[in-house]
Amino acid sequence: MTRSRCLCGAVTWDAEGPFQFMSHCHCSRCRKAHGTPFATYVAASASGFRSSGREGVGRWESSPGFFRYFCTRCGSVVPGDPWQGLVFLPAGCLEEDPGARPEAHIFVASRASWFEIRDSLPRFDAYPPGLDAPAQPDRPPPDPPGPAPRGSCLCGGVAYVVEGQPLRARNCHCSRCRKARGAAHASNLVTSVDGVRFTRGVEGVASYKVPEAQFFTQTFCRTCGGPVPRIDRERNFAIVPMGTLDDDPGMRPQAHIFVGSKAPWYEIQDELPKYAEYAPAT
Template sequence: MNTGRCLCGGVTWVLAAEPFQAFNCHCKLCRKAHGTAFGTYWFFHAGEIRMTGGEDIAVDYRSSHMLVRKFCGACGSVVPYSGEADDQHAIAPGGCHDDGRPSDCNIFVPHGAPWHEVTGDLPRHHDYPPETGYPRVEEDPVPPPPPGVVRGWCMCGRVAFETTGPYGSAWNCHCGRCRRGRAAAHSSNALNDLRHLRFTQGVEHLKSFRVPDARCYTQAFCEVCGSKMPHVDSERTIAIVPLGILEDDPGIRPEAHIHVGSKAAWHVITDDLKQHDGASP
């Protein structure tokens, strides 16, 4: 039995069948929802995902004419939702599962983040694969930022921030917390000096969840749309910025995969970045 849960464990579910499709989606909305380079989605027929707890704390957010996304209102993790208005399909985030179907392809590749290179032999599509019949999704162009500024904002636009200083180290983390928190194959985070981060609007819509037994791990997100946001660590005077939320190129690239010993069995690392079973040395 393949069970899934969010980061806090408040929302739980069981998969009653194998997914009939599995995509890595690189579109901007999915990057914001997960805070990382791509979201991995498993597609099921209606009724094949059975929710076993926490439906009362799941929050709906319509991100397009096709999708009403769901996330846990307590911890921000993406959780299963219906794919289309007719409710004929259901979608589960692969990142909340240790085992499952490997991805079939990469979609919306031209919309991908400038800091992430798609590698490997999986097919690559500009949109949804033609055989699916799913309609094309467009992205609105964004004007360039002021010099020296890197901007980020959530899907609903209520929370926005900017950074004005260079980013420090960046990494892809495959630990169980990051996978469930981001509901993705891995998180992609970068460090920034707290003095260089400024929220320009919507601080009142920020929520955070700190894992009870963790020394530092905290997930910050917009309470309206669930987009992952920077976590302000005042004690260490740093901001941990989920790279997927950024509108602009931060000028840094992840330098390694860490906690690969906890990697999801369905995900294959295909790039040539350094890999560490635990934290980076």
């Protein structure tokens, strides 16, 4: 039995093993839903799945007949409807080691241009062989191209451009980021506080601050739950969840931070600097 919860703890779920089909999905819908370069899901039997707090769960139909579920209070991705007797769990929300390990990368044809796959797991352009499900085309960006990199949430109701110079980009493995994004880690780009301009939907942005944290706040679209940039005026910068970008930002992740809190099922394979907590000030 493994336990999981969203960032705020309003939605919790337990699942019984054995767990199977753990994979990293690079499709644009997963990247938008999680705000990360890829999403990692692991399957469990629906018969051994229990959840509480479902009255606080929202959903959005990201493709015909397929819904994405999220906590309406904090924006975390939560499990959806069973499929063929299985429930697919966002691995970043797991509180224990499920014993399973990633088996493949799927939808690598939709991989983010700024992210490189460095491990030796099998790679598939769409679903792996034997999985009979239709692949959906990528959703077009809601705004036309321009001089600045565009970004948007999963439903396209919130959109923005990054007009400021990127200052840094890092992969964060802290437990808050993993629960907030429901993924192996967050990938965040930082720019000046006025470096992000919302082009639509700013009135539809919700936020949740972790009560015991000094700063940690998740901002997300109220309609689809997709993460969106956070404008942090107190610290004078803006934080962009890189999975929501529609264009290449021109900067790649430069380091892994909070690897002391890394998920046990995820191995870092690249050669970027690794820091147990924050990176040294520069």
